[in-house]
Amino acid sequence: MGDKKESPVRPLIVLGAVSVISAFLLTWVYISTSTKIEWQRGEAINSSLASVLPQAKRFEKIETVDVWVGYDGENKKVGIAFTCAPRGYGGPIGILCGVDLEKKVTGIRIASAAEGLKETPGLGAKVREADFRQQFIGKERDEIRLKSEGGKIAAITGATISSKAVTEAVREGITRYEEFLR
């Protein structure tokens, strides 16, 4: 009942002050970390790009999509690399895939558990192993389908969902980004 003594303005002032201070603090944090974050993203990708498209000497990222175009020493286009993250069994599977001008896969790299991969270790996580990934190299888009669906990729026993997720994502990626190969 003694509320009449308190000014209704005071709560608003306090709220306003806290908001403004927070906004400043947040803007500062954002600005301080944004260069490092950009660099991190760049690092993570750059070290892997060469491994999935070995013919390329340098890469250029396309503005609005997750695609990098690879050029050789004479600045001729040799292929592209794209990232995608399809839903696997336990969560998204981070994939980086390289494709040459003949629309054949040149390399494929998959995120590790330390980087957030949530597939079952020993089963779905086997998509990371060389044996599975090797199957994609040199294959064309239409061959990239599970054997059970008429294609040439053998799924990992006991890990059909993870195998299928990777396979479908690679094929869809090639379809979606083939325009950048021209």
Next chain:
Amino acid sequence: MNPAKIFLAAFLVNNIILLRYIGLCPFFGVSTRFSTSFGMGMAVVFVMMMATFVTFALYHLLLIPLNLLFLRTAVFILVIAALVQFVEMFLKKSFRALYSAMGIYLPLITTNCAILATTFLVIDYRYNLFQAMVFALGTSLGFTFVILIFSALREKLEYAPISPAFRGYAIAFIAAALVSLGFLGFIGLFGLSL
């Protein structure tokens, strides 16, 4: 992704409580009785749908154009808190019956991770507004479904002979483990996965 698949995934395959571990505090706190679970469930559906709509709109109409993405966390949670306040006041005044059914759960929902998580997920999954609403509906109904099942279980558990160390939360967690195991079986349904 077509809406039916999004709904099914949110409701069963990626059930927010049993498979994403989100929304646990109210889950264990409220699921002791069927009636309280029902009230909480209704409140969650109500708030989640509205919160998803409002935060989605704010994100796309305000945060992106003004390049303020780093304010996402702060803005979303404030919106949810404000929304809950308004809803509670509105219900108290205009829909007394509804208020008595679920009103008291509303303040608890502000800290319900499920609401905030859903608002974040629809952005991360890059859904459009319609897909986001379907996802929110599926998620909140999945939440309600599970706490209802669970409240029935817990009401029974109260009469079961359980050793003292396990009574209460401990046995509830173990029961949740078993139900969650069952739900794991949904992965792969219609080709859906986590």
Next chain:
Amino acid sequence: MIRRRPSRLKYLLDGIILENPILILMIGLCPALATSLTARDGLGMGVAASFVIITSNIIISLIRKIVPDNVRIPVFIIIISTFVTIVDYTLQAYQPALYQALGVFVPLIVVNCIVLGRAEAFAYRHGVFDSFLDGLGKGLGFTLILFVMGTAREFLAGGTFFSKSVGIEFLQKNGILFMIFPPGGFLLIGLLKALVNKYVKLE
């Protein structure tokens, strides 16, 4: 009977066992189950959340006398979300792998019942140093449980610790994968809770 003011140290020590947020107070459960898949993730999440609990406790305690009662919740929320965003962006910049692994649970720290709970129950009514101790204690208790669970789950599922094998071949080949799936998490915390019920006697 003369009651003595509880020693300062109590605020700190309580949080670790007697008032352990996860096993006694039963708050902050979501991240406990979701981010305790490995020792590193559990530790990382624990430290991140502890940072937020401690800093928000300190700030809220500092300004408690000037914040009117009717706006305290929005003020708490603004302060907490500021620190959560700081942790979010700092992790993105300096620990990207951990950030990827923790995922949506980093921003979810803002609704972690521990943070808001301690702000309301303690920081708003106590001095700065006491609030710091309380935050530190609860943070340590939280981190302890997450780390223990993470270690246990990682170890049982594949015989590793911080992703390095511990040399127990049997577990590496035949790990109990169940432990890293949701049911395993629920089971583990149920067993921990039963253990606490049996051996930790509260006043």
